[in-house]
Amino acid sequence: MFITVEGIEGVGKSTNLAFIRSCLEAQGREVVMTREPGGTALGEEIREILLAHRHDGMAADAELLLMFAARAEHISRVITPALKRGAAVLCDRFTDATYAYQGGGRGIEARRIAVLEDWVQGTLRPDLTLLLDVSVETGLRRAGQRDVADRFEKEQQAFFERVRACYLQRAAREPGRFRIIDAARPLAEVQARIAGVLAQYGERRCDE
Amino acid sequence: MFITVEGIEGVGKSTNLAFIRSCLEAQGREVVMTREPGGTALGEEIREILLAHRHDGMAADAELLLMFAARAEHISRVITPALKRGAAVLCDRFTDATYAYQGGGRGIEARRIAVLEDWVQGTLRPDLTLLLDVSVETGLRRAGQRDVADRFEKEQQAFFERVRACYLQRAAREPGRFRIIDAARPLAEVQARIAGVLAQYGERRCDE
Numbered sequence: 001m002f003i004t005v006e007g008i009e010g011v012g013k014s015t016n017l018a019f020i021r022s023c024l025e026a027q028g029r030e031v032v033m034t035r036e037p038g039g040t041a042l043g044e045e046i047r048e049i050l051l052a053h054r055h056d057g058m059a060a061d062a063e064l065l066l067m068f069a070a071r072a073e074h075i076s077r078v079i080t081p082a083l084k085r086g087a088a089v090l091c092d093r094f095t096d097a098t099y100a101y102q103g104g105g106r107g108i109e110a111r112r113i114a115v116l117e118d119w120v121q122g123t124l125r126p127d128l129t130l131l132l133d134v135s136v137e138t139g140l141r142r143a144g145q146r147d148v149a150d151r152f153e154k155e156q157q158a159f160f161e162r163v164r165a166c167y168l169q170r171a172a173r174e175p176g177r178f179r180i181i182d183a184a185r186p187l188a189e190v191q192a193r194i195a196g197v198l199a200q201y202g203e204r205r206c207d208e
Numbered sequence: 209m210f211i212t213v214e215g216i217e218g219v220g221k222s223t224n225l226a227f228i229r230s231c232l233e234a235q236g237r238e239v240v241m242t243r244e245p246g247g248t249a250l251g252e253e254i255r256e257i258l259l260a261h262r263h264d265g266m267a268a269d270a271e272l273l274l275m276f277a278a279r280a281e282h283i284s285r286v287i288t289p290a291l292k293r294g295a296a297v298l299c300d301r302f303t304d305a306t307y308a309y310q311g312g313g314r315g316i317e318a319r320r321i322a323v324l325e326d327w328v329q330g331t332l333r334p335d336l337t338l339l340l341d342v343s344v345e346t347g348l349r350r351a352g353q354r355d356v357a358d359r360f361e362k363e364q365q366a367f368f369e370r371v372r373a374c375y376l377q378r379a380a381r382e383p384g385r386f387r388i389i390d391a392a393r394p395l396a397e398v399q400a401r402i403a404g405v406l407a408q409y410g411e412r413r414c415d416e
Contacts (some may be wrong), residue, residue, distance in 0.1 A: 001404060041263070042257070042263055042270060044267055045257055045413040046257075048255055049250070049254075055249070055250055055251070056251055058281065059281045059283075059284035059285065061280035061327075061328060062250060062277045062281040062284070063277075063285070063318075065273050065274075065276050065277035065280055065328070066254075066273075066274070066277045066405070068273050069270045069271075069273035069277060070270070071272045072267050072269035072273055073267045073270040075267075076267035076269070076270070077267065112327065115323065115327055116327070116383040119269075119320065119323055119324070120273070159320070184306065190220050
């Protein structure tokens with residue numbers, strides 16, 4: 001059971017990830033919560049490089065390869081071993097974020113990303129992806145309340161509009177895997193919806 | 209004019225790179241001397257990660273993607289701009305080293321490396337590659353005289369035998385691009401041979 005949570009800045013990923021974890025644990029599952037880019041010692045070093053202002057202007061291809069390098073390590077050390085022993089893996093962003101940020105945002109062609117996705121992941125894909133969705137205006141306003149804007153958060157509004165559009169497009173194309181959560185609603189409503197999705201998803205798996 | 213210098217540890221790359229630079233400059237060329245992994249601020253950070261003992265046991269795919277991330281930045285910032293303005297680029301290791309170390313050495317399939325080579329480089333390939341060749345025994349004995357063995361240098365002899373075999377195999381397959389230099393000979397002889405190769409190569413280019 002490989003669950004990913006996606007969305008632009010300010011959608012409330014951290015709060016809702018903690019909630020999802022609680023739901024899964026309440027179902028009696030071992031939960032491995034992790035994040036991308038990062039999730040391993042190497043991945044966290046790569047994450048630091050990716051977010052550092054000293055690398056503003058990094059070649060887009062280099063950025064993409066770094067993302068996938070972190071992902072390769074993450075899959076090898078964390079995700080695959082956890083899935084093999086039957087744990088639920090709950091991951092804060094995964095390859096959909098690469099399509100959204102590096103593809104939709106920075107303009108790398110989706111087919112070039114797909115080459116690396118296949119190269120690194122083989123057939124591994126998330127079973128369920130929760131897309132927390134708010135308007136860019138709302139997201140950026142919420143994210144702006146945090147102290148330090150990192151390299152990605154400082155990008156322009158138009159960039160995030162492209163990122164959001166790419167996420168929504170991917171969700172529309174893969175309705176079996178994606179659930180879109182309206183994260184502009186009050187937190188209690190958002191979490192009720194998430195709990196419903198997880199319960200439904202758990203039942204569907206039991207039926208299979 | 210894109211020239212790469214390859215070889216296992218201890219073949220005398222540093223000394224001979226300086227010599228090659230002098231030869232090219234004596235021909236009146238602007239020479240951009242660079243190295244892989246590295247050659248840019250980002251690349252040097254990646255190089256540090258690749259050589260650090262704290263990452264012993266890194267997933268082989270992650271290592272390969274880091275190499276190509278450094279290469280993408282290097283091509284974008286250094287190699288392509290230099291070639292475009294007509295400079296000679298002299299690079300201490302390039303993609304042949306990836307085939308030799310990650311392919312021959314660590315067992316990643318050549319066809320998987322080729323996917324990334326095409327993805328990152330498009331049609332860019334070196335015009336001339338000097339393979340400095342010595343036996344593994346000689347190379348390791350020479351390299352051992354240096355103070356600190358990095359992660360790659362601490363690998364076993366069998367590893368370097370596979371690396372060397374892969375280099376020689378690649379040279380045999382692409383005789384138009386490769387020149388094998390017997391680097392076990394006295395330095396004066398090695399450099400006379402290098403000077404001869406460069407002179408011949410310069411003439412060939414003038415004839416074209």
